Amino acid sequence: PVARTQVIKKLWDYIKANGLQDAANKRAINADDKLKPVFGKDQVTMFELAGIVGRHLS
Secondary structure, three states, X not given: OOOHHHHHHXXXXXXXXXXXXXXXXXXXXXXXXXOHHHHOOOEEEHHHHHHHHHHHHO
């Protein structure tokens, strides 16, 4: 099993590599086609991210 912190780190690497952090609001992450099914919506905040990851890991 992979630790939640590692999943979040890898997710942030993906977000940064693909320029998904919102330019106007750096706390927001814009979902691409791969992340929309994971997030369940077009945009999430960095604060929502841990909860979303937790739902998928439990």
